[in-house]
Amino acid sequence: MERYFQPEIECAPREEILRIQNEKLLKQVRHVWDRVPYYRKKMEDKGVTPEDIKSIEDLHKLPFLSKADLRDAYPYGLLGMDLKDCVRIHSTSGTTGKRVVAYYTQHDLDLWDDCCARAITAAGGTNEDVCQISYGYGLFTGGLGLHGGSHKVGCLTVPTSSGSTDRQIMFIQDLQATILCCTPSYAAFLGERMKEMGLGPDDIPLKAGIFGAEAWSEEMRHDIEATLGIKAFDIYGLTELSGPGVAFECSAQQGMHINEDHFIAEIIDPDTGEVLPEDAQGELVFTSLDKEAFPLLRYRTRDICQLTREKCSCGRTHVRMAKPRGRSDDMLIIRGVNVFPSQIETVLLNHGYAANYQIIVGRVNNTDTLDVQVEMTPEMFTDNLGDVEAKQHELMDGLKAMLGIKAKVSLVAPKTIPRSEGKAVRVIDNRKI
Amino acid sequence: MSVKQISVFLENKPGQLNKMTKVLADKGINMRAISLAETKDFGIVRMITDNLIEATTVLKEADFIASLTPVLVYRVPDEPGGLNRLLQAFSDAEVNLEYMYAAPEYMVFRVANTEKSEAAVASRGFRSLSQEELSEE
Structure with a gap:
């Protein structure tokens, strides 16, 4: 049975959500106008005043905020409250x-804790669960965000933070952790280490994982679910908007529900800034409705994805976002073609390799080179040179079919690609442009 | 008796083979025969050692990928026609050799059907060596 942390809001009818959004937006625009001179100037430059914003229908009149604005305004320029x-x-x-x-x-x-609590509850979490937070604690929002959510749900919270992999596994076993929160690449690494220790999915009590802070493919989800014997839930967020929990996956695992009572999502054309229909693929833009201290309006995430309002089987009514195809800053332009690391990961996993890879981009004689380094696995290795080469070529063909451009595949020795306890470094771009 | 050959994946860059031989040397494991097949990007070391279990264990611990393949090992007389007689036996039995390599005293053969090939050649008086024999010397 589906559980909700705040059912009256998570399952509210569309009209009710719109009513909440309209009411909060008007208040938030006034708050920003009064308290954030940086944004007020942007509005003035565009000839917009708070009076022009009468409902979310008028949202498009407001100027965008970009990462460049956040950098310009560093450290206090966008502050909406007294320190x-x-x-x-x-x-x-x-x-x-x-x-x-x-x-x-x-x-x-x-409100951030509430958002994370909704995510943990959607993953099946209750006050009977032991929730191990293996996201890094500190400036990074992953650790303290899920930590706060776990407290709200009433889980026994195990704040291991990241690192010390063997100790993580020991705590999972000894304290009977049922929910694991970390980056998907670290979850995969934990699984790899467990295998080395001779531990299978039945040797650990975990039942669910909440993994976010980096792009991961559906294939990687299946791998992690099989290795750890869990259901793996995606969670989405940005520090700019609070952190993880802006959107989260429910049991249907068909996209992430955006917490619409706190955030308005728009899809825009990343080149023109024009607002697109929600189900079109484009850049995701968020307006934060409740945040006092860092109240961003129309913040461009650079994440490319699409939204759906199709009814979800879980009962939640909030709009769902697809897994972002990749952040537009993760997108590589190689020989004029857009390449997302997540596309490469999909091909690797489909060909039986593990998600331990690195993408090296270079430039030789004014032509971009794409080298995908992937670790050899015992399952892929034989004594026959021809067989191994054939597999290497199959992988190159698979990449060509997915990306539309040729990529070189280098098979490297196991454990030579650096493992990450936080966000994995997937791309090394050596081009000097 | 077929023998288990250890095949190891190596990246094609300086020091990789040496890294592997050091792991074996440190454990006092003796290689009876070794060959290296390479492409531009990677190589496969194939070898016979005097201690199969120990060798595979230490390689695994050192994060090498190793696989085992049955091969036939023969003592070939160091004289004109020595190898030819053995190969004639393989030819007559229509055994296809996938690859072969030599150590001072032995020839190692990877064939398509190890047991059948071994029996066919045995009928011509060639006896393949056992794992034990390779460990003892």
Whole structure:
């Protein structure tokens, strides 16, 4: 039976959600206008005042915020409250080299915890569960976000943070952890280590995992589910909007429900900024409705995905977002073709390789080169050179079919691709452009 | 008696083969025969050792990927026509050789059907060596 943390909101009729969104948006636009001069100036430049925003129908009139704005406004430019009312900051991992600092009041933390609690409950979590948080604690939002959610649900929370893999496995076994929260690449790594220790899915009590903070493929989900003997749930979020829990997966595992009482989602054309129909593929844009300290309006996530309002079998009414095809900054342009690391991962897993890979992009004689390094596995190896080469070529053909461009495949020795306890480093771009 | 050959995956870059031989050397494992097949990107070491179980264990512990393949090992007389007589026996039995390699005293053969091929050649007086024999010397 599906469980909800806040059923009256999670399953509210569409009209009720719209009513909440309209009411909160008007208040939030006024708050930003009054408290955030940086955004007020953007509105003035566009000739928009709070009076022009009468409902979410008028949302498109508001200017966008981009990562560049967050950098320009660093560290206090987008602050919507006095610092004395703020109780915490978090910061992005800076994977794209641009660090962002976000502020939270106690109210902001409470609503973020609620969002994470909805995600844990949707994954089957109750106060009878032991929830191990193996996301990093600290500036990164993963650890403390799920930690807060786990408390709200009433799980026994095990704040292991990331790292010390053998100790993680020991805690899972000794404390009978039933829910694991970490990045999907770390979940895969834990599974790999368990196999080495001779442990199978039946040797651990885990039943569910909540994995996010990086793009992962459906194939990787199947792998992790089989290795750990769990149901693996995706969770989505950005530090800019609070952290994990902006959207989360339910038992249907058909897209992530966006917490629409807290965030309005739009899909736009990333090139023109034009608002697209929700079911079109485009860039996801979020307006935060409740956040006091870091109230971002129309923030461009750079995540490419699409939304659906089709009725979900879980009973929740909030719109669902597809797994982002990739962040537009993860997107590589190789010989003029758009390539997402997630597409490469799909091909690798479909060909029987593990998700231990690295993508090396280079440039030789003004032509881009794409080299996919993947670790050899015992299952793929034989004494026959021809067989191994044939598999290498099959993989190259698979990549060509998926990407539309040729990629070189290098088979590398096991454990030579660095493992990550947080976000995996999948791409090394050596091009000097 | 067929013997288990250990095949090991190696990346084609400096020091890889040495890394593997060091692992075996440190454990006092003796290689009876070794060959290296390579492509531009990777190589496969095929070898016979004096201690199969120990060798596969230490290789695995050192994160090498190794697989086992049955092969036939013969002592070939060091004299003109020595190898020819053995190969004639294989030809007459229509055995297809996938690959072969030599050590000072032995020839190692990978064939399509190990047991059948071994029996066919045995009828011509060629006896393949056992794992024990390779461990003892």
